[in-house]
Amino acid sequence: MSSLHRHAAIIGVYTTEQAVCLLRSSASLQLEAVRSALAEAGQPARLLDGLVPLDPSPWGTVPSGHMYWAEQLGERPQTFLELGSAVGGVAKAAAAVSAGLCRLVAVFWSRTSDPGGPPADWTASATDDLILGSPPVHGGDPLAMRALWTRRYMHEFKVTSEDLARVAVDQRHKARLKPDSIMGRLGELTVDAVLASGLLRDPLHVLDCPGENDGGYAILVASAEIAADSKTTPVWVLGGAEASGPSLYAAGPDRVPLTDGPVRASADRAFLAAGVGRDEVDVVGVWDDSTATVLNTVELMGFCGPGEGAQYCRDGHLSLGGSLPANTDGGMLSNSNCGESSGLHLIEVVRQLRDECGARQVPGARIGAVQAQGYGTHTHAATLVLAAD
């Protein structure tokens, strides 16, 4: 009896020249293959929102490769990202299409004997820009790029330095309620103290930004059967989604991801998958690689409108006792920034939902959300919606 499933179909196929030795770059073969399969299907490249690069190596590591393709396809977020073999890749891509994570997925491969050509002198991220050396040749770095984005955000939505400083003050206060936080022991902050901490890259002050420290973590995800047999209160993953965009520096029709982009794409899909409304969220972990990121991320997650983050914070929503306590351990700004710190935001929300947070506990927290970014603010975003029953 044949399957009745008709949720995903293969609509385009293409093979490049196959030869013992092809004197062409991997990049060019992949571009030709993706472009030509789209042409066969009669679909434009701008519809692609899912990628299975069977060999991401021309573009660097897995997340870097996704950043390259997100920019190459027109600075649009890619909402399904996968690796594997072609057959497994199609199986998973079909599952992703059925689940609504994406609508058009490219599964693609190349191999070449050509030792030259990309990747050596191209880059997976326009922020690195190996062609022209930017930003280092202008005395820039990732923090400077974040500062450029922050200034534009402040300009577009009339956000002040005091608005940003308020985030740092609030998160330091929370960190003081977590005994092992790194910055909590340094004491409470004030808006004036943040502004007086010195400009690093205008408009970002020292205390607008996290430090860096060592540390590790692990998170176990299990089936319901194993969860029932475990010693802890299960925290259920109601839904989650990921979206990868290009670096901040990329130019495009939506020039900066202030109102759209990977953060919103991942949050919208996660809440839809979870079947949870924004107003049901009791506690949230929000990527905080700067104070400005916190305000903008709360907007992009849909908790308030574009540009309303500063007022939302001023009204106390993000503080303990507010309607949406955020980063209750102090976050990267005041708890710990150990490299891939989204795991820490996630673990703090899990602990809140298990009622393990003591002095900083959000009473009765039952539904939580976590938002992570990486590789340069907004670039590689993911959202999870969690619940403890």
Add this chain to the structure above:
Amino acid sequence: MPVVLPSAASPYLKPLPQPTARNEEFLAGLAERRFLVPQCQDCGDFNWPPYPACRSCLSENLRWTEVSGEATVFSFTVVHRGPGAFGAEVPYVIALGELAEQPRPCLVLANLVAIDPDDAAIGMPIEIAYEDIPSENTTMWRWVPRAG
């Protein structure tokens, strides 16, 4: 008239673009006081930063094309703690300038010079300026304020 800044002093201790086959034409353009941007020969869109294929249509048929050099400040930052040899130059400005050429907006990163950092503002008109670095046999591009 292209704007030419005074040549940089020797030794020049800041990083520079590494000349490669891929950027050779662009760097040669700077010496000739031309700012070249890859333009897609299939759909006409400009692409910046230079990338393997057109961001609008995925064509690899891109050609370095001279642009006007005119732009407006899209955003900027003032660096107060600079890396390496840039440390001696703080405070200095890094600006993203949106080129006049459309429809695909090109945001070009460069130092904004010949201006008090306190006077930098989003929306101000700027243009490309050329700074020769004789000791390195190369030319860098910068932003300067533009009348208009």
